[in-house]
Amino acid sequence: RRSAGSGAITIDGQDIRKVTLQSLRKAVGVVQQDAFLFTTSIENNIAYGNPWARETRIGQAAEYAQLHNYIMGLPAGYTTVVGERGAPLSGGQRQRLTIARSLMLRPSVLVFDDSTAAIDAGTEQRIRAAMKRFARDRVTLIISHRLSSLMHADQILFVEGGRIVERGTHEELLALGGRYRALHDLQLRPDDERPVAGAA
Secondary structure, three states, X not given: OOOOOOOOOEEOOEEHHHXXXXXXXXXXXXXXXXXXXXXOEXXXXXXXXXXXXXXXXXXXXXXXXOOHHHHHOOOOHHHOEOOOOOOOXXXXXXXXXXXXXXXXXXXXXXXXXXXXXXXXXXXXXXXXXXXXXHOOOOEEEEEOOOHHHOOOOOOEEEEEOOXXXXXXXXXXXXXXXXXXXXXXXXXXXXXXXXXXXXXX
16 A cells, blocks of 8 residues: 555545555455456356355346346356456446446445446446445545546546645536636537637
């Protein structure tokens, strides 16, 4: 673990530097952009770290991750074996599988590190709606360059050069008219309102 130069990170008021690594790993679930899968069935990939999980919990986690219907459409369903590079799953489906795996552990803190980058906007929106139900009593941290992933968060931190330069809700940061607003206009403004390259 690397310590911050200043300040502290706390969970329920307790400094994580005073928490054992084992208990910290149980409390925090991390979903990264690069989905790591094992050469085994989809079912075992989702249940990894929780090998005694029941089928109903595995299916529920897949439903939250918007993957259940796709899996049920496969000839072997949840027993379909995933290859080294995640075949036959697409990049977005691999990311959704790792989301389901993290949900299986029911952590107190969920960290999504650009974990929906390969997922289309419609599916991401459905995952976000499902996650609201799952994360009702949990802390959820979303790290993303895609503002559509962040705009419904309770608090948004705009980090630049390792420092928080802006902080607030989506509406507050838009009203501030700073870096967040500039990035918002670049990413989310309708195409017909964006300046045309080379136009005067």
